[in-house]
Amino acid sequence: MSLFDPDPEPDAAVSGADRHPGGAAPGSGPPAPAGPLVRLRLLVAYDGRGFHGFAAQPGQRTVAGVLGAAVERVVRHPVELVCAGRTDAGVHAWGQVVHVDVVAATGDAQAPAVEPAALQRACNRLLAPTVVVREAAPEAPAFDARRSALSRRYRYTIVNRALPDPFLAATAWHVAEALDLRSMQLACDAFLGEHDFAAFCRRPQGAGAEDPLVRRVLDASWRETGDGVLRFEIEASSFCQHMVRSIVGTHVDVGLGRKRAGDMSWIIRGRDRALAGAPAPAHGLCLWEVRYPQDDRGGAGSLARSGAGQRTSSTRNPA
Known part of the structure; x- marks a missing residue:
C-alpha cells in the first residue's frame, strides 16, 4: 500500500492569517462572501510528512493552511475549515473529514456557486499528490465535521x-x-x-x-x-x-x-x-475513517466509510 495508515484533539475553526503558510496579513486575501452560504463536506487524504499537523499555526506549514488557501483560491472568498480529527505533525490521513461553508449560487440558496466536483478537481490540481480531496458533497447546515462524528x-x-x-x-x-x-x-x-x-x-x-x-x-x-x-x-x-x-x-x-x-x-x-x-x-x-449517523443510514457521505473499506480487507471488529 503506497498511501499510509492523534492524535486528535478538540478542533477549532481555521480562519484568518494563521490559515496560510507564511501568515498573510488579514485583508490581503479574497473579499468576504456576500449572501447565503452552503455547507460542503470534504473527504481528504494527506501525507503528513512536511506538515506541522492539520491545525493552523502561525509561521508553520499545516494541512489546514494549504487546503484552506486552495479552497479560497477556487471559491474566491475567505473560508473556515473544521476537521474531524486534528492530527499531529507527521501523522497521515486517508479519511479526514472537513466541513467548509461556501457562497451559494445566484438564484439558488441551496446550491454552491462552485459545483463540488469542480471544487474537488481544482483543489487537487493545486494540492495533489501531497493532499488529495477524495470527495466533495453538499451537507445539511447542521452538519459539523467534529461534533457530528460518532x-x-x-x-x-x-x-x-x-x-x-x-x-x-x-x-x-x-x-x-x-x-x-x-x-x-x-x-x-x-x-x-x-x-x-x-x-x-x-x-x-x-x-x-x-x-x-x-x-x-x-x-x-x-x-x-x-x-x-x-x-x-x-x-x-x-x-x-x-x-x-x-x-x-x-x-x-x-x-x-x-x-x-x-x-x-x-x-x-x-x-x-x-x-x-x-x-x-x-x-x-x-x-483512517470517521463515522457519522447519516453514513449508517446510507445517506450523504457514506463514501467516507466505503472508501476506507476499499483500502483494507479488515472489517469493523480497525487510528
Whole structure:
C-alpha cells in the first residue's frame, strides 16, 4: 500500500492569517462572501510528512493552511475549515473529514456557486499528490465535521522484520526485533470500554494532574497482513493527544517482553503517564475513517466509510 495508515484533539475553526503558510496579513486575501452560504463536506487524504499537523499555526506549514488557501483560491472568498480529527505533525490521513461553508449560487440558496466536483478537481490540481480531496458533497447546515462524528478510527502500521522496507518507510515504524503478536492482541482487551486514559495522553495545556481524560474505545485489535507487516486499528468516540501512539508504544513493549499484557489494566488505573510506554513514531499513524449517523443510514457521505473499506480487507471488529 503506497498511501499510509492523534492524535486528535478538540478542533477549532481555521480562519484568518494563521490559515496560510507564511501568515498573510488579514485583508490581503479574497473579499468576504456576500449572501447565503452552503455547507460542503470534504473527504481528504494527506501525507503528513512536511506538515506541522492539520491545525493552523502561525509561521508553520499545516494541512489546514494549504487546503484552506486552495479552497479560497477556487471559491474566491475567505473560508473556515473544521476537521474531524486534528492530527499531529507527521501523522497521515486517508479519511479526514472537513466541513467548509461556501457562497451559494445566484438564484439558488441551496446550491454552491462552485459545483463540488469542480471544487474537488481544482483543489487537487493545486494540492495533489501531497493532499488529495477524495470527495466533495453538499451537507445539511447542521452538519459539523467534529461534533457530528460518532467515532474515529486510526490505523498504525509496523514493519516487523530484520530489514526495513524502503517502500513503507514513510508510513510504517520499523521494529527489527521479533514481536509477540498474540500478547499484543491480548493487551487490547483492557482498552475496550470507557476509561480514564491519563496514562496514555499528553495533558491539554492548563489541565490539572487530577483532571480525567475519559474516552470510550469501541474496538482495538492487531493483525498481521503478511511479510512481517502488522496493523493496529482502534476506534473510539474521540481520542486525547498522543493516545493512539502511546498505546502502540506500550503494546510494542508487551511484544518485546518488557511489559505483560496483564499490566495494561493497572497502567490504566494508575493514571500516570510514566507507567506507559513511549509514544510510537508519528509517521506510522493514519486517521483512517470517521463515522457519522447519516453514513449508517446510507445517506450523504457514506463514501467516507466505503472508501476506507476499499483500502483494507479488515472489517469493523480497525487510528
